[in-house]
Amino acid sequence: MHFTPLLLLLPGLPLGVEAAETVLGAYIFHRHGDRTTKSYSPVSLTSLGAEQVYLSGSWYRNRYVAADAPARINGIAADVVKLSQLAVTSPVDNVLQNSAQVFLQGLYPPAGTASAQKLANGTVVNGPLGGYQYIPVNADSNSASSKQSEENGWLQGGSGCPNAIASSGSYFDSSEYLTKLAETKDFYQNLLPVYEQTFPSAKATFENAYTIYDFVHVSTIHNASDSIPSNDLLTPQTQQRLLTLASEHEWGLAFNSSEPIRAASGSVLAGHIVQALSTALTTPTSQKLTVQFGAYGTFMSFFGLSQAPAASADFYGIVDYASSFVFELVTDADPSSISTDDVGVRFLFVNGTASDANPPRAFSLFGQTETTLKWKDFESEMNKFSLHNMAEWCAACGSTEGVCAGSSSGSNVSSTVSGAGGSSSSGSGGISTAVAGVIGAMVTLAVILGLETLILGVGGLRVVKKKTLRQLDLAQKMSHDDASSMEKV
Numbered sequence: 352m353h354f355t356p357l358l359l360l361l362p363g364l365p366l367g368v369e370a371a372e373t374v375l376g377a378y379i380f381h382r383h384g385d386r387t388t389k390s391y392s393p394v395s396l397t398s399l400g401a402e403q404v405y406l407s408g409s410w411y412r413n414r415y416v417a418a419d420a421p422a423r424i425n426g427i428a429a430d431v432v433k434l435s436q437l438a439v440t441s442p443v444d445n446v447l448q449n450s451a452q453v454f455l456q457g458l459y460p461p462a463g464t465a466s467a468q469k470l471a472n473g474t475v476v477n478g479p480l481g482g483y484q485y486i487p488v489n490a491d492s493n494s495a496s497s498k499q500s501e502e503n504g505w506l507q508g509g510s511g512c513p514n515a516i517a518s519s520g521s522y523f524d525s526s527e528y529l530t531k532l533a534e535t536k537d538f539y540q541n542l543l544p545v546y547e548q549t550f551p552s553a554k555a556t557f558e559n560a561y562t563i564y565d566f567v568h569v570s571t572i573h574n575a576s577d578s579i580p581s582n583d584l585l586t587p588q589t590q591q592r593l594l595t596l597a598s599e600h601e602w603g604l605a606f607n608s609s610e611p612i613r614a615a616s617g618s619v620l621a622g623h624i625v626q627a628l629s630t631a632l633t634t635p636t637s638q639k640l641t642v643q644f645g646a647y648g649t650f651m652s653f654f655g656l657s658q659a660p661a662a663s664a665d666f667y668g669i670v671d672y673a674s675s676f677v678f679e680l681v682t683d684a685d686p687s688s689i690s691t692d693d694v695g696v697r698f699l700f701v702n703g704t705a706s707d708a709n710p711p712r713a714f715s716l717f718g719q720t721e722t723t724l725k726w727k728d729f730e731s732e733m734n735k736f737s738l739h740n741m742a743e744w745c746a747a748c749g750s751t752e753g754v755c756a757g758s759s760s761g762s763n764v765s766s767t768v769s770g771a772g773g774s775s776s777s778g779s780g781g782i783s784t785a786v787a788g789v790i791g792a793m794v795t796l797a798v799i800l801g802l803e804t805l806i807l808g809v810g811g812l813r814v815v816k817k818k819t820l821r822q823l824d825l826a827q828k829m830s831h832d833d834a835s836s837m838e839k840v
């Protein structure tokens with residue numbers, strides 16, 4: 352086993368394709384494309400955003416899927432999708448779900464006559480929309496062989512993790528935050544003429560650094576400049592400062608090295624990545640490519656946990672729309688007879704839409720210098736901060752309610768969720784995909800209902816503990832007044 356030494360040298364190397372290498376599987380994590388501002392609901396994917404994720408999907412098709420792809424995933428269907436090879440998930444959120452759907456049109460475009468089918472009586476049916484391929488988002492169509500689909504429920508529950516919410520919330524008490532709040536008071540107040548209608552004086556502070564940045568950023572993309580009041584205040588330097596401050600604010604909420612639980616969504620993602628790649632490795636006939644859409648906050652949490660900023664300080668910043676990273680499972684050995692010692696994993700990231708002009712680049716993670724790690728080193732690094740199943744999630748999050756009610760009293764949820772072992776049936780005491788979906792919805796609902804109960808029970812407010820009120824306040828602060836979505840996308 353030898354990984355080309357050139358690739359081991361520096362972070363951020365341009366993407367190369369090695370002659371003898373075989374790609375066995377890949378896991379893509381993706382942000383949505385351009386969208387309307389978070390300040391007004393409903394938030395929706397724009398045409399520009401759809402174009403961005405479509406182009407990204409096409410780029411990944413050309414790298415991993417097409418018949419002539421230079422890094423074609425071993426055995427993957429080139430033109431007509433085989434649903435058992437692909438898993439696509441996204442939190443329940445308009446913008447993310449739509450992005451995933453459009454991305455898939457780039458990955459597997461309408462198949463034309465390739466998807467035509469011949470009936471018993473000889474009639475050939477082409478299907479509608481030129482052989483458009485219907486790829487489910489969120490539903491893993493091969494749940495019997497994939498443990499992953501059964502755990503989507505809690506993947507969506509980053510915002511339902513009490514210890515993570517409390518840790519994020521404590522950012523607002525940190526000296527870092529309070530210093531910045533004071534230091535930037537004038538900066539935000541001076542820009543009032545631009546956004547006063549949306550952010551009156553009391554709201555124009557660092558506390559709303561992200562939503563203010565988002566409002567201005569979206570406006571500079573979509574509003575004619577002469578329609579933006581006092582547009583001359585928005586110099587490139589000012590816009591850059593709005594972004595830098597927003598990044599600092601969001602990083603503070605997403606990650607703290609002293610409190611890893613703050614990055615719970617990154618831990619859950621890491622657990623999924625390891626599981627998905629491990630499936631691709633051990634069951635080559637099954638799932639090979641996983642695509643997960645998620646929030647920029649999850650990028651940050653994951654970057655913090657995996658020490659991406661050691662490779663480049665740029666990882667502290669909010670990633671652009673349609674950004675993605677991918678973990679490739681690669682080998683130089685004959686793919687029909689490999690051992691895990693022959694397998695490596697490489698991390699590639701691209702800020703914004705992937706294209707030939709802006710291709711994903713390899714970076715080293717975990718404070719190491721190599722960009723391709725042996726599978727077992729990768730697995731052990733990831734496992735230092737991964738959450739693998741509902742039992743671990745419940746324990747780490749300090750949640751004893753809802754889906755976690757049973758796990759806290761000693762029952763090992765992981766052994767029912769993922770311990771199927773020899774059994775290929777998901778009906779043998781495991782949690783079915785449908786139930787997991789319901790669980791996901793319930794975790795979110797439980798949070799929302801919990802908040803509503805607090806608000807509606809005005810008469811009962813006296814008996815509400817101080818701590819609970821504080822949690823309500825924090826939840827509101829962190830969801831940026833956007834009741835339609837708990838996800839920070």
Ligand SMILES: *[C@@H]1O[C@H](CO)[C@@H](O)[C@H](O)[C@H]1NC(C)=O
Nearest residue numbers: 469470471472473474475476
């Ligand atoms: C063949 O079967 C399909 C589906 O039942 C039907 O729509 C079609 O008219 C049939 N064609 C012929 C030539 O009988």
Ligand SMILES: *[C@@H]1O[C@H](CO)[C@@H](O)[C@H](O)[C@H]1NC(C)=O
Nearest residue numbers: 521522525526527603607609
């Ligand atoms: C990070 O966590 C430590 C320990 O809990 C705390 O002292 C510090 O203020 C936190 N920093 C931020 C930015 O939240």
Ligand SMILES: *[C@@H]1O[C@H](CO)[C@@H](O)[C@H](O)[C@H]1NC(C)=O
Nearest residue numbers: 545546567570574578579580
């Ligand atoms: C941009 O346009 C939207 C929709 O018309 C409007 O709500 C928003 O206030 C505008 N932004 C600015 C900064 O003027």
Ligand SMILES: *[C@@H]1O[C@H](CO)[C@@H](O)[C@H](O)[C@H]1NC(C)=O
Nearest residue numbers: 665666667668669670671702
């Ligand atoms: C992505 O680009 C933005 C600027 O658009 C920057 O602030 C951020 O640091 C970049 N992130 C990475 C990882 O390159």
Ligand SMILES: *[C@@H]1O[C@H](CO)[C@@H](O)[C@H](O)[C@H]1NC(C)=O
Nearest residue numbers: 742761763764765766769770
């Ligand atoms: C729970 O299951 C996991 C995975 O099967 C196992 O590693 C762990 O030891 C179990 N924990 C308990 C308390 O049984």
